[in-house]
Amino acid sequence: MTQNSPPRTTSVLAPQLGRKERPERRATSEIMRKYGHLLFVLPGLVFFVAVMVGPTLFALVISLTNWTGRGISFEFIGLQNFQDALSYWPLYRAAINNVILFVAMLIFQHTVGLFIAVQLNEKPRFMEFYRAVLFMPVIISLVSTGFIWTLMLSSNIGFINPVLRDLGLGFLAKNWLSDPATALPTVIAVTAWNSVGWAIVIYLSGLQNVPEELKQAAHIDGANGWQTFWRVVFPQLSPSFTALTVLTFIGTFKTFDLVYVLTGPLGSPNYRTDVVGTLIYRTAFGGSGNYTDDISMSFAIALALVVFAFMTLIAWALIKILRRREIQS
Structure with a gap:
């Protein structure tokens, strides 16, 4: 090195700067490695908060007031709406109809739906056609379904009563949706027709996952067809049973469209088909459907929140009980 040459300090400082930057970069990369996937979840989380959590919190705030739905008059009344909701007899009357609907649908889907799924699992000729036809009611909107069945059940222009008379079963012809004895069973029948496709698809998926080796081993041990199904196949359908039961419970307590179109918002006749959806x-x-003097938006929201809490609790209990049954089976 000559006397005029500048001192070489870069060779000493560079490693020091590098040592300072490497830990920071390492920490950043470690953070991205651990939490970088959350960036992909963030858009969905923001959307969920915007359309679910936010409106729910806003509804909770409104339920603590006496807002009628008109104007901007908000008077804080605390939990009065919830106290009134818990002692509101029409809520229990409507909930009883929902429970009847749920029990009837549960029995129908776990018997008729399972039976049809077992038949389709045998892969009969035109199986794909049968499956498409049976699932078709599910993809039809509930409003359209309601209008179709309203026309078919009409005592003036419907064809169900004339067909019954032509078959010599005229004594069965009724005003199906206006007779208090047949209104709710008719709604149940239409709902079953609309939703049986879900039961078939769910059970058919479960049946296709049952190992053939288990059924063959049962036959070798001397089990007949019914014993093989009941002791070998059906226990393997526990996840399908759980999913269908919970979905049926949620679906029946969310019922609104079909009942509204078939019997109107009053649950005619004489509230025999009133459910919590039409009540709210x-x-x-x-x-x-128009504003009247006796409406109360805040009270309706309180009713909805009470039903939501009830549904959450029961659905959680069903999942816990049925999951335990899955483990035992």
Whole structure:
């Protein structure tokens, strides 16, 4: 090195700078490695908060007031709406109809739906056609389904009563949706027709996952067809049974469209088909869908939140009980 040459300090400082930067970069990369996947979840989380959590919290705030749905008059009344909801007899009357609907649908789907799924699992000729036809009611909107069945059940222009008379079963012809004895069973029948496709698909998926070796071993041991199904196949369908039961419970307590189209917001006749969905709608917007003097949006929201809490609790209990059954089987 000559005397005029500048001192070489870069060779000493560079490693020191590098040592300072490497830990920072290492820490950053470690953070990205551990939490970088959350960036992909963030858009969905923001959307969920915006359309679910936010409106729910806003509804909870509104339920603590006496807002009727008109104007901007908000008076804080605390938990009064919830106290009134818990002692509101029409809520229990509507909930009883929902429970009847749930029990009837549960029995229908776990018997008729399972039976049809077992038949389709045998792969009969035109199986794909049968499956498409049976699932078709599910993809039809509930409003369209309601209008179709309203026309078919009409005592004036419907064809169900004339067909019954032509078959010599005229004594069965009735005003199906206006007779208090047949209104709710008719709604149950239409709901079953609309949703049986779900039961078939869910059970058919479970049946296709049952190992053939288990059934063959049962036959070798001397089990007949019914014993093989009941002791070998059906226990393997526990996940399908759980999923269908929980979905049926949620679906029946969310029922609104079909009942509204078939029997109106009043649950005619004489509230025999009134469910919690039509009750909440009627409380919020009035019986005819127009504003009336007796509507209360805040009370309707309180009713909805009470039903939501009830559904959450029961659905959680069903999952816990049925999951335990899956483990035992």
